[in-house]
Amino acid sequence: MNILLTGGLGFIGSHTAVVLAEQGHELVLLDNLCNSEMTVLDKLNTITGKNLAFYKGDVRDTALIKEILKTHQIEAVIHFAGLKSVAESGSDPMKYYDNNVAGSIALFEAMKAVDVKKLIFSSSATVYGVPQYLPYDEVHPTCPINTYGRTKLQVEEILQDLANANPDWSIACLRYFNPVGAHESGLIGEMPKGVPNNLMPYVCQVASGSLSHLNVFGDDYDTKDGTGERDYIHVMDLAEGHAAAIAFVSRNAGIEMINLGTGMPYSVYDLINAFEKSASRAIERVVQGRRSGDLPIYYAKADKARVLLGWQASRGLQLMCDSSWKFQALLKGLC
Known part of the structure; x- marks a missing residue:
C-alpha cells in the first residue's frame, strides 16, 4: 500500500515508518522539521535499506498535500504531525489550535479532494481527562484538562462528523498512552529539542550528563510509592499498532476510537529504578511539589x-529503558 506519514521524521512517525517499510509498504514522509531532524531520514534509510521519499512541508499546505497524494498515488494517510507539549499548549494555545486543529482540517480537505479516504489519526489518552474510573476504556467520558488534549479531542470530533457524513471513509483514532523506548538498533529514538517535557528523555539526559538531576513532581500521591503512575508503552509496540490499524482500515469502513497502551501502570520510581539498571549508574533526583494538572494514576x-x-503490547519496562539508554548512549558517544 502507498502510505503518507505526516510528521514522518518524528519520534512515533519514524518508528512506524520502519515497521511499515519492513512489511513492504511504499512510504512517503512529510515533516516541517519543527520538532525533528533531517538526520533521521538517513538513519531510516540505513535501517530499512530503502531510500524513503521525503518532503519538507507543512500539513497546512493543502496544495502540497494534494500534489503528494496524486503524485504518489497515496491510498492511506497516517497523521502524526502535531505539537504535543502540554505545558506549551497552555502558554501558547493559538499555536496549538492552528497546528493541530487547522492543520488537520487542511489535510482532510486535501484527502477529500483527491478521494483518499483511509486515515489513521494520532490521538492521545489526554482526551479522557480526570478518570471517572480506571482503566480508561474507549467509552470513558472525554473531558480533557489541557489545551493539547482539547486539540486532539476536537480533531476526533471533526473526524466523527466526517465519517457520519461520508460512510465510505475508514478512520482509526489511536489514543496513545505514554510512548517511550527506541528502535533496537539505537539509531532512532526520542530526541526532543530543548529541555525535555517527558520523563524518559529527561532521565536519559540526566544519565548522560546533559542535565544535573531529575525533578520528581510529587511523592505523596495515593499510589504504591507516592509518585505518579503511567501506562508506558514501547514505541515499537506502538508502531506495530499503527501497522495493524492500517490493515484494519483497509478492511473496514467507518470510524473507531482505539486505545494503544499496555494496561499496566508504572510509577516514576519504577521507571527510574529500571533505567538505573540499564545505564549502570544512579539517577540523581530531587523531589518537588506536585504540578498543577498532573493526575495520580492512569492507564489503558x-x-x-x-x-x-x-x-x-509485548515489550516490558526494562526493554523500554534498555533501548532508550542505547539510543542516548550512541547519540552522546558514550559507547
Missing part, C-alpha cells in the same frame, strides 16, 4: 485493540 484498557486490530 486495551481489549478493543486486541479484538479489532489483533494487537497487544
Whole structure:
C-alpha cells in the first residue's frame, strides 16, 4: 500500500515508518522539521535499506498535500504531525489550535479532494481527562484538562462528523498512552529539542550528563510509592499498532476510537529504578511539589485493540529503558 506519514521524521512517525517499510509498504514522509531532524531520514534509510521519499512541508499546505497524494498515488494517510507539549499548549494555545486543529482540517480537505479516504489519526489518552474510573476504556467520558488534549479531542470530533457524513471513509483514532523506548538498533529514538517535557528523555539526559538531576513532581500521591503512575508503552509496540490499524482500515469502513497502551501502570520510581539498571549508574533526583494538572494514576484498557486490530503490547519496562539508554548512549558517544 502507498502510505503518507505526516510528521514522518518524528519520534512515533519514524518508528512506524520502519515497521511499515519492513512489511513492504511504499512510504512517503512529510515533516516541517519543527520538532525533528533531517538526520533521521538517513538513519531510516540505513535501517530499512530503502531510500524513503521525503518532503519538507507543512500539513497546512493543502496544495502540497494534494500534489503528494496524486503524485504518489497515496491510498492511506497516517497523521502524526502535531505539537504535543502540554505545558506549551497552555502558554501558547493559538499555536496549538492552528497546528493541530487547522492543520488537520487542511489535510482532510486535501484527502477529500483527491478521494483518499483511509486515515489513521494520532490521538492521545489526554482526551479522557480526570478518570471517572480506571482503566480508561474507549467509552470513558472525554473531558480533557489541557489545551493539547482539547486539540486532539476536537480533531476526533471533526473526524466523527466526517465519517457520519461520508460512510465510505475508514478512520482509526489511536489514543496513545505514554510512548517511550527506541528502535533496537539505537539509531532512532526520542530526541526532543530543548529541555525535555517527558520523563524518559529527561532521565536519559540526566544519565548522560546533559542535565544535573531529575525533578520528581510529587511523592505523596495515593499510589504504591507516592509518585505518579503511567501506562508506558514501547514505541515499537506502538508502531506495530499503527501497522495493524492500517490493515484494519483497509478492511473496514467507518470510524473507531482505539486505545494503544499496555494496561499496566508504572510509577516514576519504577521507571527510574529500571533505567538505573540499564545505564549502570544512579539517577540523581530531587523531589518537588506536585504540578498543577498532573493526575495520580492512569492507564489503558486495551481489549478493543486486541479484538479489532489483533494487537497487544509485548515489550516490558526494562526493554523500554534498555533501548532508550542505547539510543542516548550512541547519540552522546558514550559507547
